[in-house]
Amino acid sequence: MTGTRHPLWQPSPARVAGSHLTAFTRLAETAFGQPFPDYHSLWQASIDRPDTFWTLLWQYTDVIGSRGSVALSDGAKLREARFFPEARLNYAENLLRYRDDKLAVAFWGEDKTKREWSHRQLAETVSRLQQALTATGVKSGDRIAGFMPNMPETLAAMLAATSLGAVWTSCSPDFGTDGALDRFGQTEPTVLFCPDGYWYNGKAIDIADKLVAINAGLPSLQATVVVPYLGRAAELAALLEGGVTLDDFVAPYSSEALRFERVPFNHPLFILYSSGTTGKPKCIVHGHGGTLLQHLKEHQLHADLHRGDVLFYFTTCGWMMWNWLVSGLASGATLLLYDGSPLADGGRILWDYAEAYRCSHFGTSAKYLDGLHKLGLEPGREWRLEALRAVLSTGSPLVAESFEWVYRAIKADMNLASISGGTDIVSCFVLGNANLPVWAGELQCRGLGMAVDVWNERGQPVRGEKGELVCTKPFPSMPVGFWRDANGEKYRKAYFERYANVWCHGDFAEITEHDGLIIHGRSDAVLNPGGVRIGTAEIYRQVEAFDEILEALAVGQHWQDDERVVLFVRLRDGVALDEALTRRIKDKIRHGASPRHVPARIVAVNDIPRTLSGKVVELAVRNVIHGLPVSNVSALANPEALKQFENREELKH
Numbered sequence: 075m076t077g078t079r080h081p082l083w084q085p086s087p088a089r090v091a092g093s094h095l096t097a098f099t100r101l102a103e104t105a106f107g108q109p110f111p112d113y114h115s116l117w118q119a120s121i122d123r124p125d126t127f128w129t130l131l132w133q134y135t136d137v138i139g140s141r142g143s144v145a146l147s148d149g150a151k152l153r154e155a156r157f158f159p160e161a162r163l164n165y166a167e168n169l170l171r172y173r174d175d176k177l178a179v180a181f182w183g184e185d186k187t188k189r190e191w192s193h194r195q196l197a198e199t200v201s202r203l204q205q206a207l208t209a210t211g212v213k214s215g216d217r218i219a220g221f222m223p224n225m226p227e228t229l230a231a232m233l234a235a236t237s238l239g240a241v242w243t244s245c246s247p248d249f250g251t252d253g254a255l256d257r258f259g260q261t262e263p264t265v266l267f268c269p270d271g272y273w274y275n276g277k278a279i280d281i282a283d284k285l286v287a288i289n290a291g292l293p294s295l296q297a298t299v300v301v302p303y304l305g306r307a308a309e310l311a312a313l314l315e316g317g318v319t320l321d322d323f324v325a326p327y328s329s330e331a332l333r334f335e336r337v338p339f340n341h342p343l344f345i346l347y348s349s350g351t352t353g354k355p356k357c358i359v360h361g362h363g364g365t366l367l368q369h370l371k372e373h374q375l376h377a378d379l380h381r382g383d384v385l386f387y388f389t390t391c392g393w394m395m396w397n398w399l400v401s402g403l404a405s406g407a408t409l410l411l412y413d414g415s416p417l418a419d420g421g422r423i424l425w426d427y428a429e430a431y432r433c434s435h436f437g438t439s440a441k442y443l444d445g446l447h448k449l450g451l452e453p454g455r456e457w458r459l460e461a462l463r464a465v466l467s468t469g470s471p472l473v474a475e476s477f478e479w480v481y482r483a484i485k486a487d488m489n490l491a492s493i494s495g496g497t498d499i500v501s502c503f504v505l506g507n508a509n510l511p512v513w514a515g516e517l518q519c520r521g522l523g524m525a526v527d528v529w530n531e532r533g534q535p536v537r538g539e540k541g542e543l544v545c546t547k548p549f550p551s552m553p554v555g556f557w558r559d560a561n562g563e564k565y566r567k568a569y570f571e572r573y574a575n576v577w578c579h580g581d582f583a584e585i586t587e588h589d590g591l592i593i594h595g596r597s598d599a600v601l602n603p604g605g606v607r608i609g610t611a612e613i614y615r616q617v618e619a620f621d622e623i624l625e626a627l628a629v630g631q632h633w634q635d636d637e638r639v640v641l642f643v644r645l646r647d648g649v650a651l652d653e654a655l656t657r658r659i660k661d662k663i664r665h666g667a668s669p670r671h672v673p674a675r676i677v678a679v680n681d682i683p684r685t686l687s688g689k690v691v692e693l694a695v696r697n698v699i700h701g702l703p704v705s706n707v708s709a710l711a712n713p714e715a716l717k718q719f720e721n722r723e724e725l726k727h
Contacts, residue, residue, distance in 0.1 A: 081511030082481050083490065090509050094374040098134050105130045113510055113519060114589055121525040121547055124149065128157060128367065128523060128550060135370040135405075138171060139163025139336060139363075146548070152575055153562070155548035158339045158363055165343050165362040166200070166237035167334040169403040173197050176382075177408045179226050182427050183303070184414035186273050191226050198329035199227075203234035205327040210297050212264055214239030214335055217345065219263035221247055221254055221288065222391050223272045223413040227301045227320065229400055231267045236343055236362075239335035240264075243345040243357075246390035247272050247279075249686055251287045252708035257347045260357050261557055262294035267320075271304040275415040278304050282313060289314045299323050339363030340554050346394055346497045349685045349709050356564065357557030360397075360500045364550035368501040369401035375522060377435055377464055377491065378508035381406030386428060387437030387466070388416050393687040394497045395437070395468065407435075416442055421449050425457045432461035439469035440492070441625075441688055443476050444618055452483040464489040466506065469688060471593045473615035474515030492517045494581065494593050498569070501551045503543065503579065504591045515615075516590035524549055528585050533573055536585075540594055540609065543581040544573060552577070582609045599692040601630045602637050608671055610692060613641065616666040617659065622649045627682050628673065629696040631725060640699070640725060641673035644682050651678040677724045681715040695719050 090096055099110050102119070105126055110116040120127040125145035132141055142160025149155050170193075172178070178193040191199070212218065218235035222228040222244060232242045243261050245254060247269055258266070266289070272279050289298050300311040301320045311317035340361040347355035373379040385402040386409075389395040402409055410431055416424055416438070428436055446453070453459065462485055467476075472492040480490050491506020494517055503526050504517040512518060520526040525547035530536050556564045572578040582597040594600075594609025601608040610628045617626045624644045630637040641659070645651060656676050664672050684690050686709070694704045698719040707713040 081513050082477055083486075083488070083512040085489070085509055085511075093378045093508050094380070095376075095378065095507070095509050098130075098375055101134060102127075102130060113507060117520060117522055120522045124523060124547065131367060131371055131375075131523075132158075135367075135374060137163060137366065137370070138168050149548060152548045152552070152577060153566070153570065155552075156340065157367075157548075157550045161339040161363055162336040163339070163363055163366070164237060164239075164334040164336050165366050166233045167336070168366055169233060169401065170197050170200065170237075170332065171404065172406060178403065179229065179409045179411060180431055181226050181411045181413075182423070183223070183225065184273050184276065184418045184423060187303070189226065196226070196230060196233075197332060199230040200233045200237065201329045201332050202324040202327045203230055204237055204332065205330070206323050207234055207238060207240070207265060209326075210265060212238060212240050214337065215342070216240045217261045217263040218242055219258050219261070219266045220244035220391055221249070221258075221266060221268040221285070222301065223247060223269055223303065224389060224391055224396060224411050225269075225301070225303070225413055226411060228267065228391055229409075229411070231299075232400070237332065237334050239337050239341060241342045241345055241359075243347075244396070245347065245392040246686065247281055248274070248390070248711065249392060250708050251284050251291070253686070254284075254288050255291045256354050256706065256708055257357070258288070258292055260354070261345050263292065264294060264296050266292065266295055266298045267301060268298060269301050269303040270306040270310045273304075273414050275418060282310055285310065286313055289317070297323070337362055342554055344397055344500065345557055346397070346500060347392075348497060349687075349689070349691075354706060355709065356568065358497060359554040359557055360551065361554045364552065365397070365500055366401065366404065368499075368549070368551040369398060370404055371522060372398070372502055372505060373402055373405045373407070376502075376505050376507055377466065378489075379405045379407050379435060382408070383434040384408045384410060384431050384461070385435045385437070386410035386412070386424075386433050388412060388424065388439065388442065389437075390687065394500050397500055399437070417445065417449075421446055421451050425451075425453045428459065428462070429457040433459075434461050435464045435466060436462060437466035437468075439688060440467050440472040440476060441470060443467060443472065443480060447476065447479050447483070448621060448624070454484045459485055462488055464491055464506065464508070466491045466493055468493045468495075470690075471595065471611040471614075472515075473611070473618060475615070475619060477512070477514040494591075496579070498553065498579070499549070499551050503545060504593070511588075513586070513588055513590060516586055516588060516592055518590050520589075520591070526591075528583050528591075529573070538584065538587065540582055540584045542572070542597055543579045543583040543591075543593075545577040545579065596692070599629070599696075601628065601639050603630070603639055603670060604636060608639070612667050613639070613663060613671055613673070616663045616671075617641070617643065619662065620659065622646055622655060623659075625682055625690070627690050627692060627695060629692050629699065631675075631696075631699055633674070638674035639671070640675045640677065642677050642679050642682065642695070642719070644680065645678055651676065675724050677722060679715075679718045681712055681718065683710050683712055683715040685709060686711045699725055
């Protein structure tokens with residue numbers, strides 16, 4: 075519990091009156107035949123009568139397609155449940171519903187490249203790509219891969235592929251050769267889109283050797299399309315078997331009317347990949363209908379995204395937030411795509427971008443917000459942010475102090491929405507709500523239609539206590555399945571092994587007195603000194619308050635028939651981990667969390683390993699300090715960092 079007596083933000087009556095959620099609630103009162111005096115009562119109805127809720131959502135968000143007469147079959151069984159089994163629709167058709175000259179997409183590649191596409195220009199580009207893919211032999215069910223930066227051509231390629239019923243799968247070009255082949259080698263794409271390089275922190279990054287190896291390692295490819303970014307597309311295409319520049323790929327085709335293959339609700343749309351830090355990445359398949367409905371719900375009813383709003387999320391194409399971001403087109407939003415370092419130009423570039431386009435919804439990570447705080451930037455003082463209505467944060471828990479800093483340093487009157495879900499569901503279990511107050515350190519609410527609860531080890535619901543985050547009823551964006559998992563055993567083990575017929579997500583969480591949630595970290599990384607379960611986020615919350623500490627990682631070490639907490643810290647240049655700093659860290663944790671949270675050892679390191687999407691990998695470090703192998707180092711952005719954790723003298727006594 076945070077102990078905060080007053081919310082940090084309360085929406086004005088005018089803002090509540092004009093929100094999507096208020097309009098939807100009025101319709102829901104008629105559809106359900108009962109009043110909804112507050113959000114919780116609407117949420118309860120949405121999980122008690124999912125057929126009514128999801129049907130009403132389809133209607134409210136004006137989904138293009140035929141719904142059929144059945145909203146949910148086998149609803150008592152999570153894995154067997156099927157939403158809208160008679161429906162036919164196409165995800166891309168819903169995203170391309172607008173064809174006017176209003177701005178659809180802006181793109182900044184750091185300060186090197188700036189471009190804009192209207193809805194009409196986007197549709198024309200998709201049309202030419204659609205024809206080129208068809209001529210290459212692409213058909214429904216084929217996989218099309220993007221080893222791409224977050225740029226407009228990536229979006230257009232995805233829309234062209236999925237318009238045909240093909241399956242889009244992507245990762246970002248900072249992945250290593252093994253990391254890319256571990257993913258695409260399992261899904262066997264027919265066509266690969268890649269850039270001729272990319273920019274990062276002001277430097278041009280050459281990836282020619284990597285692309286030659288990836289191209290050679292994917293015998294399923296019929297074509298590799300090289301997208302110009304650094305001006306070397308023709309040169310690179312000549313090195314690749316089946317290589318062709320984007321310009322040459324679409325040259326034979328002029329824009330014509332788009333066609334859309336309307337497919338069943340669960341027809342594969344995206345294949346996303348787990349982080350792969352404990353083995354080869356799992357290939358998680360998501361369907362057209364579930365992805366679209368969930369994103370429409372989250373964008374409109376939770377983020378309050380309207381036609382003409384401007385949506386930004388800092389993400390790469392290797393993270394599910396890219397898929398979430400681009401779905402904003404279905405709600406009529408302008409997308410701000412960004413490629414490169416978020417801290418380019420001393421952390422200023424994203425706020426230059428937000429100001430230039432009057433960004434209404436700014437999405438980022440908790441790590442980025444903490445980094446801005448430590449850089450001393452105060453965006454609200456330096457940039458005009460009058461259009462900003464929401465800051466969204468995910469990737470790791472946002473601590474209470476960061477909530478307070480955001481309202482102090484960015485903007486006082488806006489919805490700070492910490493959100494949590496994941497690749498597994500390509501959406502959120504817990505997220506923001508433009509009609510509810512914001513409490514420091516808390517995610518505002520459980521998502522509509524999501525029967526989220528917190529259970530103790532005996533499988534009993536708990537309040538004000540930490541436990542496992544579960545979902546007890548089916549929801550549309552559950553995976554269609556895992557790729558190459560014919561009997562569904564990998565899928566079952568991933569989510570349903572702990573509790574029968576209940577989704578166990580792997581988060582260590584707590585439901586608060588405000589009916590919000592606190593995420594205390596991943597439950598598989600929970601510390602257990604003396605048999606007391608401790609979430610790593612509780613320690614990070616205390617440690618992040620130190621200006622001397624850039625980042626930290628906590629793990630449990632087996633020690634004398636028990637477990638002790640070890641804290642690794644990366645310090646600012648010129649700072650030493652002396653006795654005085656060690657004592658201050660322990661005192662802060664003791665008084666801010668509890669004596670149980672105080673680490674037995676604090677160890678300084680030069681770097682902390684993280685995945686390519688920026689998440690610290692506690693389990694990999696735990697394996698290293700116990701002399702166990704890390705099964706898939708190619709999933710890490712900086713695998714060399716693991717060396718620092720081997721045979722540490724500090725951990726031998």
